[in-house]
Amino acid sequence: MDMVYSNVAGLGCWSVNSPSGFVASVEPQSSYVLLHWMRSGRIDYHTGPCRTVFSAGSVFTWSSAELHRVEHASDLDIVVTTIRQDDLARFVQVLTGSEHKGRVEFFAVPPDSPNERGLRFVMATLAGAILDDTPLAYAPLAIASLKDMTLGAMIELCPNNIRMPGFVKPSEPVAVARARDFMRANMSRPIRVADIARASGIPLRTLQIAFRRATGESLVEHLRMLRLERARFDLTDPAWSPRVSEVAYRWGFSNLSDFSRRYQQAFGERPRDSLRRKWHA
Known part of the structure; x- marks a missing residue:
């Protein structure tokens, strides 16, 4: 063998x-x-x-x-x-x-x-x-x-x-679900809100209203949060030890100060704190 x-x-x-x-x-x-x-x-x-x-x-x-x-x-x-x-x-x-x-x-x-x-x-x-x-x-x-x-x-x-029932999110408008799916599938690419609207099948302004009503967020805010969550996944991955800059650039954040500020607002700690916590776990 x-x-x-x-x-x-x-x-x-x-x-x-x-x-x-x-x-x-x-x-x-x-x-x-x-x-x-x-x-x-x-x-x-x-x-x-x-x-x-x-x-x-x-x-x-x-x-x-x-x-x-x-x-x-x-x-x-x-x-x-x-x-x-x-x-x-x-x-x-x-x-x-x-x-x-x-x-x-x-x-x-x-x-x-x-x-x-x-x-x-x-x-x-x-x-x-x-x-x-x-x-x-x-x-x-x-x-x-x-x-x-x-x-x-x-x-x-x-x-x-x-x-299975009990875990999936409540139902939402089809166009909003399409927009969510498109953002999840393309969050590592430089997509525009016009691209999201095209994927949803409805005009941009109509989508923006429907999306905020369903989620409480704008399209830009939701996409940014998806990318921040993926960045956190990478920074806390026990099998990988990247630099903060690698992760930021990977998920579309070209300004490291802005990335660090938004990351701390979202998760209550700086990106490098997430790395240190993983190293000392």
């Missing part, structure tokens, strides 16, 4: 190739979610009396709180990425503005679906960047973006308990 493993910025990624089958017992994975991409072969997971079979082409998650037995068929070729539950929880809080109590649970990805194809692309990108030891693996900002892409793809493409 051949195995290649690497860990960059808290993303553990490994490739396993085995010409012959084998059986293994796997410890509980309560602190991590494992994202698998079966390039060839077959895997049987046994947890108690339950058995789940995954074949070539499958993308699936696994985070069992129980000891489970794994049977690998011959000609196995699989890529696996480990995602920390605390990274997922912090990412979800940034996206939704609500703290998710308990573990983030994922369910089966529909086979041969656009979601599965999207996840295969993410896994191929990860494997190419991290396992092949490309220059990308040594570029902190690029790896941070790759980590965000992986977390975002899991939340968006894998069915999960985050979208």
Whole structure:
């Protein structure tokens, strides 16, 4: 059996190739979610009396709180990425503005679906960047973006308990929801309010009125807050030690004094205080 493993910025990624089958017992994975991409072969997971079979082409998650037995068929070729539950929880809080109590649970990805194809692309990108030891693996900002892409793809493409009733936000006008989605998807780009209105499908002035009525914020204020929350996520990420200037520029703040002032207004501490707190945690 051949195995290649690497860990960059808290993303553990490994490739396993085995010409012959084998059986293994796997410890509980309560602190991590494992994202698998079966390039060839077959895997049987046994947890108690339950058995789940995954074949070539499958993308699936696994985070069992129980000891489970794994049977690998011959000609196995699989890529696996480990995602920390605390990274997922912090990412979800940034996206939704609500703290998710308990573990983030994922369910089966529909086979041969656009979601599965999207996840295969993410896994191929990860494997190419991290396992092949490309220059990308040594570029902190690029790896941070790759980590965000992986977390975002899991939340968006894998069915999960985050979208269950009791956690999602109350319903709001469709145009406002479209504007929110557009800002979340493009917050790292230099977008204008005209771009947001175009994505919402209604005139800018109408959107501004509807958005403030629904959220209590202007479009600019909401977009700025999204970027500040992403900056805080980066500054408190235990797997990355960026400079404050790197994070500020990454999220569109060209004036460091203005970034520090707005960050302190939003979170009650300066950006460098967030870094120091992480280092001394």
